[in-house]
Amino acid sequence: xxxxxxxxxxxxxxxxxxxxxxxxxxxxxxxxxxxxxxxxxxxxxxxxxxxxxxxxxxxxxxxxxxxxxxxxxxxxxxxxxxxxxxxxxxxxxxxxxxxxxxxxxxxxxxxxxxxxxxxxxxxxxxxxxxxxxxxxxxxxxxxxxxxxxxxxxxxxxxxxxxxxxxxxxxxxxxxxxxxxxxxxxxxxxxxxxxxxxxxxxxxxxxxxxxxxxxxxxxxxxxxxxxxxxxxxxxxxxxxxxxxxxxxxxxxxxxxxxxxxxxxxxxxxxxxxxxxxxxxxxxxxxxxxxxxxxxxxxxxxxxxxxxxxxxxxxxxxxxxxxxxxxxxxxxxxxxxxxxxxxxxxxxxxxxxxxxxxxxxxxxxxxxxxxxxxxxxxxxxxxxxxxxxxxxxxxxxxxxxxxxxxxxxxxxxxxxxxxxxxxxxxxxxxxxx
Ligand code: FAD
Numbered sequence: 001x002x003x004x005x006x007x008x009x010x011x012x013x014x015x016x017x018x019x020x021x022x023x024x025x026x027x028x029x030x031x032x033x034x035x036x037x038x039x040x041x042x043x044x045x046x047x048x049x050x051x052x053x054x055x056x057x058x059x060x061x062x063x064x065x066x067x068x069x070x071x072x073x074x075x076x077x078x079x080x081x082x083x084x085x086x087x088x089x090x091x092x093x094x095x096x097x098x099x100x101x102x103x104x105x106x107x108x109x110x111x112x113x114x115x116x117x118x119x120x121x122x123x124x125x126x127x128x129x130x131x132x133x134x135x136x137x138x139x140x141x142x143x144x145x146x147x148x149x150x151x152x153x154x155x156x157x158x159x160x161x162x163x164x165x166x167x168x169x170x171x172x173x174x175x176x177x178x179x180x181x182x183x184x185x186x187x188x189x190x191x192x193x194x195x196x197x198x199x200x201x202x203x204x205x206x207x208x209x210x211x212x213x214x215x216x217x218x219x220x221x222x223x224x225x226x227x228x229x230x231x232x233x234x235x236x237x238x239x240x241x242x243x244x245x246x247x248x249x250x251x252x253x254x255x256x257x258x259x260x261x262x263x264x265x266x267x268x269x270x271x272x273x274x275x276x277x278x279x280x281x282x283x284x285x286x287x288x289x290x291x292x293x294x295x296x297x298x299x300x301x302x303x304x305x306x307x308x309x310x311x312x313x314x315x316x317x318x319x320x321x322x323x324x325x326x327x328x329x330x331x332x333x334x335x336x337x338x339x340x341x342x343x344x345x346x347x348x349x350x351x352x353x354x355x356x357x358x359x360x361x362x363x364x365x366x367x368x369x370x371x372x373x374x375x376x377x378x379x380x381x382x383x384x385x386x387x388x389x390x391x392x393x394x395x396x397x398x399x400x401x402x403x404x405x406x407x408x409x410x411x412x413x414x415x416x417x418x419x420x421x422x423x424x425x426x427x428x429x430x431x
């Protein structure tokens with residue numbers, strides 16, 4: 001391997017395949033390298049794939065991609081020990097073209113997506129680990145792999161190697177994570193017959209439901225749990241920031257065991273058989289953790305660039321969009337023959353003016369606020385549950401009196417000033 005390519009993309013996840021596909025469609029000579037036995041073999045995601053960003057890469061992909069169910073309902077649970085306050089949205093329009101989002105199993109989806117890049121002309125090599133970037137005179141000129149004589153050269157190397165991007169760390173783009181910048185999530189795929197899923201979630205065959213669970217699902221720590229419906233399985237997972245885990249001395253698998261036996265969750269899983277158990281990091285540092293994303297001859301995309309909006313559990317779409325934007329910058333550089341940092345910085349500019357950096361900027365203080373002030377998860381969620389229980393219990397108390405009692409119990413538990421401060425702080429963090 002000492003051939004020269006126009007572009008080498010490291011990692012065949014959503015970011016890498018999107019980049020390779022777009023470069024190949026534009027006539028570039030592309031090498032896509034994946035360490036797994038096949039794309040997706042090592043990849044983990046709760047499972048919601050967003051239509052809009054995928055459609056920009058493969059129009060009407062839903063007609064051919066291995067998808068599980070179109071999501072027609074999103075539920076949010078504020079869960080206490082033996083109760084839950086819920087809200088959400090269910091709309092049949094999401095079950096029809098052009099859809100909103102889908103559940104997917106990454107092992108299947110990533111293989112299909114990488115195949116689209118190959119069909120467009122990219123060369124995919126699996127089971128090959130990129131061990132380092134080759135840097136000459138301050139410019140990345142290629143990569144070294146774990147294969148014998150495994151050096152390959154290119155005008156541009158795109159790092160799509162995921163959250164713990166050793167390659168961008170090696171280039172000095174990344175520092176080591178702080179424990180509050182990453183979440184550790186564990187998830188299980190539980191096989192369950194289609195009919196049971198449809199009955200339990202009130203769905204038809206080609207309809208899906210997602211549930212995001214806050215509060216007792218993480219034992220009151222900053223984080224979330226989820227249950228997503230596939231065709232014949234459920235994805236269930238839970239994660240918190242590493243800093244929360246360290247502080248609370250909890251282990252991720254303990255949280256998952258706790259969640260699976262929680263009285264609000266257990267009936268959904270009854271009779272299911274565990275098919276897979278997975279753990280993965282999620283970059284949750286947001287806006288302030290985004291590293292340098294372009295250098296001489298190199299671009300960083302997707303999770304490797306920390307592009308995840310944890311509040312809205314959007315990561316795969318940011319990965320795909322950033323991969324596409326990176327490809328557009330590479331195509332532009334190819335036309336001008338200029339692969340310097342200032343030329344490739346057109347990618348950073350595209351990122352800045354896209355929904356990606358705008359959304360990350362909007363929530364730049366959210367994770368920090370909710371971690372520093374854990375009362376949102378460990379005090380307000382139980383309070384909401386108590387309030388709803390009281391309000392909906394028919395015991396002859398006039399409703400206005402009930403409202404007063406609820407307000408009184410909230411303000412006496414936390415104090416009026418602190419409640420007002422908490423509301424203002426939360427509003428500021430997500431406004
Ligand atoms: P990855 O998907 O991590 O892909 C990186 C690829 O690079 C992998 O294939 C890996 O094998 C390969 N690689 C790494 N190093 C090397 C190397 N040195 N040499 C060769 N290959 C290498 N996002 C959503 O949009 N919706 C969700 O519901 C959702 N739920 C999630 C739930 C969990 C539990 C987790 C962990 C994440 C979730 N995300 C979700 C986030 C989403 O998975 C990521 O944002 C997305 O996968 C990022 O894509 P990527 O291509 O940047 O990185």
